[in-house]
Every structure is written in structure tokens, then in C-alpha cells.
Amino acid sequence: MQVKWKKWLVGIGFAAILTVVVGCSSDSNGDSKGNVPDDYSNAVDYTITGIEPGAGITVTTEKALDAYDCLKGWELEQSSTAAMASELDKAIENKSPIIITGWNPHWTFAKYPDMKYLDDPKGVYGDVEQIKTLARKGLKADKPEAYKLLDQFHWEVEDMEGIMYESKESGKDIDEVAKKWVEDNPDKVAEWTKGVSDVEGEEIEIVSTPWDSERASSSVVKEVMEQKGFKVTVTPVDVAVVFESIASGDGDVTLAAWMPVTHKEFYEKYKDEFDDLGENLKGAKIGLVVPKYMDIDSIEDLKPKK
Ligand code: PBE
Numbered sequence: 001m002q003v004k005w006k007k008w009l010v011g012i013g014f015a016a017i018l019t020v021v022v023g024c025s026s027d028s029n030g031d032s033k034g035n036v037p038d039d040y041s042n043a044v045d046y047t048i049t050g051i052e053p054g055a056g057i058t059v060t061t062e063k064a065l066d067a068y069d070c071l072k073g074w075e076l077e078q079s080s081t082a083a084m085a086s087e088l089d090k091a092i093e094n095k096s097p098i099i100i101t102g103w104n105p106h107w108t109f110a111k112y113p114d115m116k117y118l119d120d121p122k123g124v125y126g127d128v129e130q131i132k133t134l135a136r137k138g139l140k141a142d143k144p145e146a147y148k149l150l151d152q153f154h155w156e157v158e159d160m161e162g163i164m165y166e167s168k169e170s171g172k173d174i175d176e177v178a179k180k181w182v183e184d185n186p187d188k189v190a191e192w193t194k195g196v197s198d199v200e201g202e203e204i205e206i207v208s209t210p211w212d213s214e215r216a217s218s219s220v221v222k223e224v225m226e227q228k229g230f231k232v233t234v235t236p237v238d239v240a241v242v243f244e245s246i247a248s249g250d251g252d253v254t255l256a257a258w259m260p261v262t263h264k265e266f267y268e269k270y271k272d273e274f275d276d277l278g279e280n281l282k283g284a285k286i287g288l289v290v291p292k293y294m295d296i297d298s299i300e301d302l303k304p305k306k
Contacts, residue, residue, distance in 0.1 A: 040097045040294060041303040046074045048288065049087050050101045053078045054238045055209075056262035057101045057286045064124040064288070064299065073305025076101075081211065088112070095293055099302075102289030103262075105161040105213050105281075107168045117287040119298035125287040126261030130279035131217070134257050136249040137275060143252070145196050146204050146230060150253050150277060152192045153221055157283045159188070163216040174212060178219035182227075189224055199229040207251030210236040214256040217280065221255060239266060247273035255280055262286050 050058055058078055065071045084100055085108070091098035092112060102108060102115065109115060133150055140147040159181070167177045182189055204225060208218045215236070222232040235251065243263070245251035247270035257263050262284075288299060296302070 038303065040099075040296060040301075041074075041305070043097045044099055046305040048074065048076045048099045048101060049084050050076045050078045051081045051084050052238075054240060056239055056258055056264075056266075057103060059265060060125055060261060060286065061101050061288070064120075064122075067122050067124050068299055068302075070300055070302045070304055074302075092291055095291075097294050098290065100289050101286070103213075103286040104284055105157050105164065107161065107165045107212065108289075110161060110165040111168070112291070114292040115289050116292050116297075117285070117289055118296065118301070120287055121298065121300060125285075128282070129258050129260070129262055129284035129286060131213075131255070131281040131284055132257040132259050133253065133255050133277040133280045134243075134246050134274045135253045135277055136246050136251065137273065138249065139252055140275065143202060143204070145199050145228070146202060146225070146252070147277075149192055149196045149225060149228065150221070150255075152194060152196075153224075153255070153280050154192075155188060155217075155220075155281060157281060159185070160213055160216050160281060163220070164212045167212070167216075174215045175219045178216060179223050182220055182223045192224060193228060196228060201229065201231050203231045203233070204253065205251045206232060206234045207242050207245045207254045207256075208234055208236050209239055209242060209256045213284075217255040239263060243267070243270050243274075246270070258284060258286070 048061060050061060052058065058076065061076050065074055065076060088098060088100055088108065090096075099118075102117070133153060135147060135150060163174060163177050163181050166172070167174045170177070206218050206222065208214045218234045218236075222234055225232045235245075237245070239256075242251075242254050242256060243266040246254055257267060259267055290296065
């Protein structure tokens, strides 16, 4: 058993060395559906289907375009998450190739379980991401009950993804699904509110991003805080504005900071100007994602534009 395991490790090591030496691959094995790895790059017109300009994953993908020789001449198409989702729907229906900027938690992976992340040997997209809670300086002193609750907020990928997917499937708004989630999860809620006294109409502004993942966390925390007597507003804005607003003290808190890679630039820029309350969710991920019917595994299987 142990010997087999070691052999396997040696194999992996060897494969890794090959990847490093070969870099962008140059083989061309097709499959019966006409999906030929060599043609994918041409078939997608050297274009990655992306989301909003200014998203962390957009900034990170621009770094990937610089970092990988295989991505020379490639473009990142930036529009919106909804537009990307509809391109993905179309591609999957036709079994045609598509490369998207993808992330977890996201309902895409529940709707389309046959998606995979491309390996990223240069580590541009990092490994595991966490979603962090950041508060403005002074919140702890001004509003200790709010701070305590926010500090104790922590949940799992499945919780967040469950709300996102249910909202997508049922057509109900995330707010409504989140309220129900709070009702159905008294044990988790009790952990977050442990030792937190009720308040009377204390105002809290949660600054957030417009993605479903962050709409889910903000809605859940809003509901829990309102049950404790807070008056909560959620303001969805661009990532850059989230950070600016917490740093300047305009907003009280965000539950939407993806680290250590996705929002690194913004985090670093303001890191002395907010309190980092640590992670509220572990196990997030970003990267380039393709349907499994595409016969490639790594960013380095893509070809530069000639
Ligand atoms: N996302 C979802 C965001 C954060 C949440 C990965 C699209 C981004 O800034 O890229």
C-alpha cells in the first residue's frame, strides 16, 4: 500500500517536472465529440468569458494573462455575471468549448456539477480563499454589541451555497430565502448571538458586493441583527468602494472580503485602516473554469494566439 502510494507520488512529481519543462503543451489528442484540445483556444477565439470590470476575479485574471506565456494574445471579455451565466448556458447546451472566470461558493456548480477548475501551476489564483469580515476602526468602541455579533458570525460553504441555489431554483429573492434559513438554523444563529445583548434601533450599515454569495451573507446577518434590535442597511457597491468605505468609516462593516488572493490589492491598500475580524467562511475558491467535456486540465493546455 505504502509503496504504491510512493510510486504515485513519484509519478506526480515527474508529471510536475514535465509541466515545468514543457510549459504550454503542444500535443493534440481529440475526442469523439470533436473536442480537440489544440483547437479550444481557437474555438473560443482566445477569449475568457469574464464578469464585471473591477471584480477581484477580473483583476486576478488580468494577472494570469500576463503570467502565462500560453495566454499571450488572449483577452478577458468583461461584462456581467448574468451575461457570463447565459453564455455558459448556451455553451453547455451545444457542448461547445467555453472558459469562464468561476468561483465557489456559486450556484453554477450546483446547477452544472460537470464543471472543473483548470490547474494553475503558477498559482495566480491561489489555493483556498476565505471570506473575511472587516469593520471600520472605532466600531468596537462605539457599538460593542454589533461588533461582538459580527465577530462571531461564521458559517460553511454549504450554508451559503444552499441559499444561493434555492433562490435560483425557486425564483424567490435571496432575502426571503435567507430569512427562512435563519428560522431553520437556530443553533448556528445562537452561536453568533451568544453573549450579545439586545439593543434598541442601533443603526448598522453593511457594505457589500452585488454577487449572490455576498447577498446571502448580508441578508442572513441583517436578519439576525434585526432580531436583536439593530436597524440594518445593506449597501451593495463595487469591490473598490467596499474597501474605501470601511477604511474611511462611511460604512460599518463588510462580510465580503475574499482573501488572500481575490481582493489582495484592495486589502493591502487599506490594511491599516480597518479591523480584520477574521474569516466568516473557509473554503472559497476562484479560477478559470471549463465544462468537463473539454479535454484539458490546466491553463497550460491553452495556446497563445499566433
Ligand atoms: N466574486 C464573488 C467576487 C467576490 C465574490 C469572486 C465574483 C470578486 O470580487 O471577484
